[in-house]
Every structure is written in structure tokens, then in C-alpha cells.
Amino acid sequence: MRKILLSFFMLFAIMSTVFAQKLKVESFKLASNDITAQSHPRKDLNNLNCALVKVGIALDGVKFDGSIMGDPIQKLGEYWVYMPKGVSMLQVLHKNYTPLMVNFYDYDVGKVESGMTYILTLSKPSGSTEPTDAGGNFYALTVNPKNAVVTIDGNQQTVSTDGEYSAMLPYGNHTYKVEAGGYISKSGSFTISSSDMTPINVSLVSAMATVSVTCPTPAVSLYVDKKSVGTMPWTGSLKEGMHLIEAKKDGYRSQQRTINLSQQQKLDVAFNELAAIQGNLSVNYKPFGAEVYIDGNKVGQSPHVFNGIMVGSHKVEIKKDGYGTDSKTVSILEGQTASLSGVLTTNTSSSVASGASSSGNTITIPVKDGISIDMVRVEAGTFTMGATAEMKEPYDDEKPTHRVTLTNDYYIGKYEVTQALWQAVMGNNPSSFKGDNLPVEQVSWNDCQKFISQLNRITGKTFRLPTEAEWEYAARGGNKSRGYQYSGSNNLSDVAWYTDNSGYKTHTVGTKQPNELGIYDMSGNVLEWCQDWYGIYSSSSQINPTGATSGSDRVNRGGSWLYDARDSRSSYRYEIMPNCRIGSLGVRLVFSE
Incomplete structure (x- = not known):
């Protein structure tokens, strides 16, 4: 009986020792240069990018509890855990260790932020042991196309964006099935043993x-x-x-x-040749003989009726030497004749900013070392801001729509600020993707304020960030707007570098088509900081709005190489803390005379 009791107490002591083992937090920190949370995103319930916590530990069977989105992904030597913005705790669970609760405030991290990557490094206690044989091993499966759906033993696997799947399975025979829309599915079997497994490569044949x-x-x-x-x-x-x-x-x-x-x-x-839809335009201006231009092309002299003009909105200019130019926007309707009449005034000249050269509605301002800034004039006007009818699948923060009047003309950058310009002004280049004519990125809102202050000292001008209303008005084409969903077109690939064509990197500014005002990349390439604090919209009409009076995040606009078509619309809004730097966020300048 004593031997039995002694054996029982020894077993109890051994079990107590095993289950008293604890995992240890070695470090927990923000990986500011790691963009995995953006390049491999997972959305939270508010449709924002989750934060990604990479938990580094060489241990199978680890589970996690807390406010996490979807199943964690096991990688070699680490687990990827996706968490929504604002979470500050994570529990780590394993059958051989006591639960570990990690409080992010204990490591000066606090609450996690959307789209940011964090590194949590754990270690096992010294002297801990693992079973010599887990009773199973890993399978490895690579598929093409990469978005194919993989089923193992009848169970669908966690989505993989790189086309590679792996998980631990018990020894023995197993089955797989690979399916994808537009492809012929393929099935097969494999065997799991204690020896290394040769990866299975499955390439589906297109049925398209x-x-x-x-x-x-x-x-x-x-x-x-x-x-x-x-x-x-x-x-x-x-x-x-x-x-x-x-x-x-x-x-x-x-x-x-x-x-x-x-x-x-x-x-x-x-298809057969498309038939043009046309109307007419009557122009009766004095003095007689004034030249008439439609959309920049000379069509004749006043007075005259111009037939066969395409329906839609057109810019009409009436010019004559010794007189000022009169510019009108006219809407041509099918089978109808629109009319313009008036009298040209004597010629007046307008001055451009000192030290700048002018061409049409664009001015060029020299900075230093041969670097200059091209700015496009945006005439004052009134527009409807927010999720207008052409904006498909808008987010809630784009509503309600509201009328906005901008009472003053202003100039906005023809291009996003390039790395060459930033280098000339600041003497450094923080960008992830290097190239003089690539847009600068990895710059915070605070960094942009320092850049603008230094630029103003060099040029003697008063540059600034655009207000959110100024940005959207310019993106929509100002008073030349044709009502496109994106800045300059309803066909996004014509005007923007975004997820479908960017190759997950930035591109030289100005290589896509401009919008109606001649401004490039207001959809795609990089997001652009605005001056405003982020806040909710009001349905009330506004004059020269400057956004919320206070807040925690600043507005940025325009989509990027990392964002999809929905996030490239002219009304799309995003917010980030003003001290945050990411590889998909840059800057565009404005100034007023």
C-alpha cells in the first residue's frame, strides 16, 4: 500500500511539474518597416485592415484566444494572428503549458493599429521537452492558380494568398481536391509518414x-x-x-x-462602327471674327452655328487679339442647339507668382538644383462632395453627400511629390521603393509639415497640404468634371496604379492618363495626406470647409498601389495617425495666390 501511495505522489509531482511550465515573452514591438499586414491583409468587421501580430515560437499546436479575426496562420517558426484595431491583449494556449496572457501595455505597445505589423517573440522554459514522435507530420501542397480552393480529407483549408498550403496530419493515407472558378478541378491522394514529404504541385488546366x-x-x-x-x-x-x-x-x-x-x-x-450622338452650338460673340475653340481645338469664328458636336460637356473659349478670352462650359444635347453670346472685354493680364513660369493653367516653380514643382490652377466652384451616384459601393463615412463651395482659386500639384523633390528639400529619402521620379512614401503627416516649412523657406511661397474638400474637388476635375467614378476616367486602369496592375510597388509619377484638369495619379500610386482631422460628414451645405476641429487621425485620399478599385474612387476616405509612416502613403501640395 505504501508503494502504491508513493507512486501516486511521485506521478502527481511529475504531472504538476509538467503542467506548471510556462511560456515566456522575450519581446513585443511594432515592426514599422514590415508591411505584411498590408500586402497580406485581412479585414475586420468595419472593413478596415487588421493589425498583424507575428508570434515567433517553434512549437506546434499553439492556439490563441482574444479579439482575433479568423484562424491564425502557422508559418515556419511563427504564427500570424490578425486582430482588429484597438485590441490590447492576447492569450496564448498550449496543452503542455499554462495559459499565457500578454498585455500589450506591458511592452509600451498599447492598442494595435489598423494595417500595422507587430512582432511577439516567445520562448519555452529551459529544460522543457517535447514528445519524440507527434504521431503525424506535415503535408505540403503548392497550387496554381494561387487562389484555388484546397480541400484535404473533405475539409476546406485556410485561404492562402501565395498558393502554398501546409498543415500537420496523422500518419497514413489522405486525399486532396483542388478547385478554382474557370478551371478543371483535380483530385489525388498522398501518404504521411515520419520522413520528409516531397511537396505536391498541382496546376489546374483552364476551362475558360x-x-x-x-x-x-x-x-x-x-x-x-x-x-x-x-x-x-x-x-x-x-x-x-x-x-x-x-x-x-x-x-x-x-x-x-x-x-x-x-x-x-x-x-x-x-462590333460595327459606333454612331456618334451629336448636337449643335450657336456662338454669337462680339467683336465679329473672334476665334472659337472647343475643348482646345479651333473650330471657326463668331458668329456661327457649329453642327455635329458630340453630346456632353465641352469647354468653349472665344478669343481675339487685343481682347480678353471668355471661357464657358456648355452642355450639348442630342439633336438640340445650345447657344452662347456675349461681348469680349479689352485685354487684361494676370500676374503669376514671382519666380514662376506659366503655360496655360499650369505654373512651374523652381526649387533648387534644377528641381521644380508643376502646379495646376483649380478655379473656384461648387460641387457635391461624398458618395454621389457614380461612386459604386461607397463606405458609410462617405455619406451623407453635401454641397461644398470653394470661393477661391488655388493651385494643386500636377504630380505627387517625388523622391527627387523631397531629397532636394530635406536632404534625405525615407521611401521604401527608391527612384527619383517615384512618389515619396514612408512620410508621416508631421514629416510633411516639416517638409512644407523648409520648402516655403527655399521658394518664398506658401505651400500647404490640401483640405479634404480641395482634394476631392480637384480629383473630380473641378468645374471641368465629367462625373467619372475615378479621377479622370471610369476605367481605372487608364488613370491609376492599383492592386490589379501595380505589381505591388509604386510607379513613376505621371505615367497614366491625367484627369480633366491635367492632374496625374489622384487615383492610385500612393495615398495622399490632407490637412484635415478625420471626422464624420454633415448633410449641410458648407463654404471652404476645413474638416473636424480636432481628432486622433488625419485624412488621406486617393487609393494606392496596395488598394483595390473600390478604394480608388474620388470619394474614398481613409484615416491614419499623423505620426504614422507606411509605404503606400505620400503627399501632394497646394498653394493659393
Whole structure:
């Protein structure tokens, strides 16, 4: 009996020792240069990017509890845990160790921020042991396309953005199935043993049909099932079944076709030339013989009726030597004649900022070492700010729409501030992606204030950040706006570098098409700081608004190389703390005369 009791107490002592083992926090800190949370994002319930906590520990079977989004992802030697903004605690669980509660305030981190990456390093107690055989091993599966759905033994696996899947399985035979829309699925089996496993590579064969579409009218946009896919000629892949294809161009009558595709079919579709929709314009200005320009092209002299003008909004200018130029925006309707009349005044000249050269509505201001800034004039006006009808899938903070009047003309940067300009002013380049003509990034709102102060000392001008209203008015094209969803087009790839075409990096400024005012990259490339504190909208009409009176975050606008089409619309808003620096956020300048 004594032996039994002695054995019982020894077993109890051993079990107590095993289960008393604790994991230890070696360090916990913000990884400010790690953009994994942005390049491999996961959204929280507010549709913001989660914070990513990389938990470093070489231990299988670790679980996590707390305010986390979705299942953690196990990587080699670490776990990726996604958490919404504002969380400050995480519990670490393992069957061989007592639970560990990590309070972020204990390590001067506090609450985690959206889109930021943190490193939590844990260690096991010295002398701890692991089972010599876990009864299983890892499988490794690589798939193409990378977004394929993988099922192991009938269980769908956690989504992988890199096309690589791995998890621990018990010894024995297992099955897999790989599926993806537009591809022929593939199934197979594999065996798990204690020896190393050769990774299984599965490449699915496309089941998509190939369609080529042409139209003799130039620059015609193609829509497939009501979604823009680019301009013609176009060749792409479509799923089997019926599709509606449309040829569209502003000022022309659209054409539609319905096609019915089978798997791996090749089909050529040719649209007829689109018919222009036209109206007329009557111009009766004095003095007689004044030259008439429509959208920058000379069309004749006043008085005259100009027939066959495309429907839509046009800029009309009436000019004559010795007289001032009169500029009007006119709307041409189908089959109708719009009228303009007036009298030109004697010529007046306007001065440009000292030291600057002028061309049209653009001025160039020298800075130093051959570096200069091109600024575009934005005329005062009234517009509807926020989620207007053309803005598809708006977020709640873009509502309600409200009328805004800007009473003063101002100049805004033709391009985002480049690394060459930042280097010339500040003597350093903080950017992640290096290149003189790439937009500067990794600059906080506070950094931008220092940059502007130094720039003003060098140039003698008064540069500043745009207000949120000034930014959106310019992005929409000011008083030349044609009502596009993005800045300069309804076809995002024409005007922006974003997730679908950026290759996850910035690009040289001004390489896409400009908007109606001649401003580049107001959609995509990098987000741009605004002066305003971030706040909610009011439905009331406003004059020269400057945003919330206080707050914790500053507004930034315009989408970026890391953001999708929804986040590239002209009404899209985002907010970040003013001391934050990320590789997708830069700056554009304004100044007023």
C-alpha cells in the first residue's frame, strides 16, 4: 500500500511539474518597416485592415484566444494572428503549458493599429521537452492558380494568398481536391509518414473560353456583364455560359451582343462602327471674327452655328487679339442647339507668382538644383462632395453627400511629390521603393509639415497640404468634371496604379492618363495626406470647409498601389495617425495666390 501511495505522489509531482511550465515573452514591438499586414491583409468587421501580430515560437499546436479575426496562420517558426484595431491583449494556449496572457501595455505597445505589423517573440522554459514522435507530420501542397480552393480529407483549408498550403496530419493515407472558378478541378491522394514529404504541385488546366473583341471606332470601352474590362481591341478569358458584351464610348450609341460560350472555346466578336450622338452650338460673340475653340481645338469664328458636336460637356473659349478670352462650359444635347453670346472685354493680364513660369493653367516653380514643382490652377466652384451616384459601393463615412463651395482659386500639384523633390528639400529619402521620379512614401503627416516649412523657406511661397474638400474637388476635375467614378476616367486602369496592375510597388509619377484638369495619379500610386482631422460628414451645405476641429487621425485620399478599385474612387476616405509612416502613403501640395 505504501508503494502504491508513493507512486501516486511521485506521478502527481511529475504531472504538476509538467503542467506548471510556462511560456515566456522575450519581446513585443511594432515592426514599422514590415508591411505584411498590408500586402497580406485581412479585414475586420468595419472593413478596415487588421493589425498583424507575428508570434515567433517553434512549437506546434499553439492556439490563441482574444479579439482575433479568423484562424491564425502557422508559418515556419511563427504564427500570424490578425486582430482588429484597438485590441490590447492576447492569450496564448498550449496543452503542455499554462495559459499565457500578454498585455500589450506591458511592452509600451498599447492598442494595435489598423494595417500595422507587430512582432511577439516567445520562448519555452529551459529544460522543457517535447514528445519524440507527434504521431503525424506535415503535408505540403503548392497550387496554381494561387487562389484555388484546397480541400484535404473533405475539409476546406485556410485561404492562402501565395498558393502554398501546409498543415500537420496523422500518419497514413489522405486525399486532396483542388478547385478554382474557370478551371478543371483535380483530385489525388498522398501518404504521411515520419520522413520528409516531397511537396505536391498541382496546376489546374483552364476551362475558360478565349474571346477576342474588336471595333473600328477608336478608344471604345468594352463591358462584360455590365463590368468594364478595358478598351478594344480586347482579348480575355471568360467562363462558360452566357455573357452580355457591350461596346461603349462617351458621345456614341452603344452596341450589345449576347454570346454563349462552352469550355475552352475560342470566339472572335466584331462590333460595327459606333454612331456618334451629336448636337449643335450657336456662338454669337462680339467683336465679329473672334476665334472659337472647343475643348482646345479651333473650330471657326463668331458668329456661327457649329453642327455635329458630340453630346456632353465641352469647354468653349472665344478669343481675339487685343481682347480678353471668355471661357464657358456648355452642355450639348442630342439633336438640340445650345447657344452662347456675349461681348469680349479689352485685354487684361494676370500676374503669376514671382519666380514662376506659366503655360496655360499650369505654373512651374523652381526649387533648387534644377528641381521644380508643376502646379495646376483649380478655379473656384461648387460641387457635391461624398458618395454621389457614380461612386459604386461607397463606405458609410462617405455619406451623407453635401454641397461644398470653394470661393477661391488655388493651385494643386500636377504630380505627387517625388523622391527627387523631397531629397532636394530635406536632404534625405525615407521611401521604401527608391527612384527619383517615384512618389515619396514612408512620410508621416508631421514629416510633411516639416517638409512644407523648409520648402516655403527655399521658394518664398506658401505651400500647404490640401483640405479634404480641395482634394476631392480637384480629383473630380473641378468645374471641368465629367462625373467619372475615378479621377479622370471610369476605367481605372487608364488613370491609376492599383492592386490589379501595380505589381505591388509604386510607379513613376505621371505615367497614366491625367484627369480633366491635367492632374496625374489622384487615383492610385500612393495615398495622399490632407490637412484635415478625420471626422464624420454633415448633410449641410458648407463654404471652404476645413474638416473636424480636432481628432486622433488625419485624412488621406486617393487609393494606392496596395488598394483595390473600390478604394480608388474620388470619394474614398481613409484615416491614419499623423505620426504614422507606411509605404503606400505620400503627399501632394497646394498653394493659393
